[in-house]
Amino acid sequence: MIASSVNYDVLSPVKFLSRSAAVYPNKIAVAYGDRRYTYDDFQKRVYRLANALRNIGVGKNDKVAFICPNTPPMLEAHYAVPLIGAALVSINIRLSSKEIAYIINHSDSKAVFVDNEFGGVIQPIVDQLTQVKTFINICDVSDERPLDGMDYESFLTTGSDAPVEFAVDNERDVATINYTSGTTGLPKGVMYHHRGAYLNALGEIVEAHLDSSSVYLWTLPMFHCNGWCFTWAVTAVGATHVCLRRVVAEEIYRLIEEEGITHLCAAPTILITMASYPGASKVEMKRRLEILTAGAPPAPTVIQSMESLGVHITHVYGLTEVYGPHSVCAWQTKWDDLPPAQKAEIKSRQGVPYVTALYMDVVDMETMESVPRNGRTMGEIVMRGNNVMLGYYKDEEATAQAFRGGWFHSGDLAVVHVDGYVQIMDRQKDIIISGGENISTVEIENVIYRHPDVLEVAVIPIPDAKWGEVPKAYVVPKVGAHPTAESIIEFCKENLARFKAPKVVEFGPLPKTATGKIQKYKLREKAWEGHARRVN
């Protein structure tokens, strides 16, 4: 089959931009502070970047790394790099020098673009990055150029804005590589191809109901699953991207009002930040705000408190390995008249596959048989189809392990309800095995979230001489509240099987990733120091 003919065309999300630039040339494509780029500007900047990259010898199958918050250059990279047949490696800005060095080297990146705020993280490792030919400083908050290279805007001027021909003739060619933060071991490079990114982007349009009037706020990092493919979905419909350098509640609400935001994506912790913002209830939303949440199972109370502000929440679920969201808690009209708490309870389920994803199952980990639909029997969530990664870059062993039995293994433990909706009980590594019984840390957390004094909570297993493992809760109280450990434990005993109540409660802040995921493994590492824990 040829790459492009009268009736065949390679599926690729980069093509969405040329269509929107043709249809909406004068519409605002990208807003960032006072800056405004029309779709015509956006397209031209992308062509400049693509041509400039070609001028320095970057082409087919090369890799280009970006360490950059959600500013326009990060978005531009999502088009310019795959357009010339290269792969974009967008790196988590909160990683350490050591981790970043590993990723740049492992990915064979030839050019590295760094927002100058993070120059100091790169400077100490420059000598180790032997494959990198070019460094570019992205000067956003200042004009400093900490690395030996041009600034981004000057680099753009080295490329012409003449159209660049699409260099990909196989839709399963790699478009991006996203390194998973990897709670254990070294980061792994998850490869996305053009076809998968195209289909996931269409899936996001369908599930989030995006159209040309949408205004999307970039609360979710673009370095996380390429912003769940919204980097491409928002462009596809000719909507407006509103960039956001730092996720601060006040700024989010200001933009919701001033830019008329209609959509944003955020991990549950961001929802907690938003819901607990003092001015939240005074914000005037001119348009319906749709928030897609994922990244960790959201507690029903968190969903309910956001919806009470007039926001519409859609709960989606996925992993880096499946292009971001793969399932959605698709709403059923029969639930419309339930009380808000029960609605939120239902909405906290991970749900059913996207229209474009199709295949998700929960299976017994030994036999790979589907678990019964009883809301009780736990198994592992597995997925397959066009939105499963091509594999881990240069790691066939890990790929084979993740794909064993013909399915991608999520490592998430879940039950399936009678209606077929999947609900996560825990990460495989997180679940507590106490006296031979499985205890879901998510279940305990969801109860503690209902405690009136609690802002945020994480539950982990800690070693116990008698039971093997018992639950421990780490609690962040609400501002001004001073709950006691006893009151938390008592509250759990009233609302859960008594053996599931935590034995220990500790108060204080929680360690989190850049994308707002609570790092339970860090809590666990501390709790298990000197103890051996079962290996899953």
Add this chain to the structure above:
Amino acid sequence: MIASSVNYDVLSPVKFLSRSAAVYPNKIAVAYGDRRYTYDDFQKRVYRLANALRNIGVGKNDKVAFICPNTPPMLEAHYAVPLIGAALVSINIRLSSKEIAYIINHSDSKAVFVDNEFGGVIQPIVDQLTQVKTFINICDVSDERPLDGMDYESFLTTGSDAPVEFAVDNERDVATINYTSGTTGLPKGVMYHHRGAYLNALGEIVEAHLDSSSVYLWTLPMFHCNGWCFTWAVTAVGATHVCLRRVVAEEIYRLIEEEGITHLCAAPTILITMASYPGASKVEMKRRLEILTAGAPPAPTVIQSMESLGVHITHVYGLTEVYGPHSVCAWQTKWDDLPPAQKAEIKSRQGVPYVTALYMDVVDMETMESVPRNGRTMGEIVMRGNNVMLGYYKDEEATAQAFRGGWFHSGDLAVVHVDGYVQIMDRQKDIIISGGENISTVEIENVIYRHPDVLEVAVIPIPDAKWGEVPKAYVVPKVGAHPTAESIIEFCKENLARFKAPKVVEFGPLPKTATGKIQKYKLREKAWEGHARRVN
């Protein structure tokens, strides 16, 4: 590449049904009169049909013909037939016995399903249909079985409702063959593949903003481009199909009210029927009604009169050869504040390619170069990409002719406006060449539509000794109106360059196809009897 693996899956619209049956088993999928099928029912009926077809020896690469109005069996065929790797041949119910015999034989159909209202059209040709092994009577308005075969419901009971495995391992395998009515020559079988149908269905979801709360009324025949792929798009989002046997204004409005219709597709003539229905302005629309119109260039006045009823019109454009709609007059917010007449004027343009179509151009017919964007220079509309047909079934010559120069040739003449929006001036065969000047029949029609006494109009070239060709208008007056030929001609001279005004006006009904297209060629044949006309 294997057909289905952990990270590859054949794109096919038939898979949308299994997803919706899993997600919305108890939701109404299909409503027809008093009948209601849930998604679970729908899926089971499809499995029964698929298994019953396999039992009579229908399988991979076989063809199954349906002659059936928009009733549930027609919809079920769109899933069951491609599911087992066969191709659905859905035949225009208004064709003659002779045309139908040609299509059934040319398509190599092994089984033929006929709604019993049309049994009389098939009976005389049964002996000619030598390849057909099985006839099935679809008994809707009566229990009669005019053909020698079972009735549809009994046939369904011969198949089990056990899930049928999808039999297609190449997404470019043929899913359906749609015979074009063909104004000249024999009908041609336009082949759609699974990938194209899947992508066009997603395109319809995006452009029509379908979601699970949508209720779609089947005014557009499913035998026309598989209902512009809405047969699959409506199912994909878990919306409700409302079947409709006969397109009658009163019935349409009753269903809009009673079923809460949110979407329908219709040719401009259906809009004229709807707008001129006496009770139209009294209809209470509980929900926003979105109408997609295509099939002929809609006159601005027709768009305006429908929108004045509170309907939202989206104008799309395509042909059978491109899976139905390929372009849309994508709305720009800068047009929001224009007066209604001007909005309708803009909306009558054919616009820009669908997000899933991407490639449309208007080219000089000699050089294949793009015409300038000046709103004046005419060229032919050409398309390419995933939504161009595989080709004409068993007709390589016609396929090569349609695909010359690497583009599909539409035969439609158009201009491109400064903003890139395409506007059709005429079919190549319809345009009037008068004294060496091109005169667009669409332009004249649009003016005559503004005449207060006119319901409908068609303009064609007639032979003229001096000018070669001159325009003639066929006018259908509004009920109770009695315009004169002179008043129509005078009105044109006031609103057009004088030489474009018709020389002759005739009053009376217009010949139309089943899909509401005015058959200009029939008017032309009569007018040119005994005269030789240029060949395009």
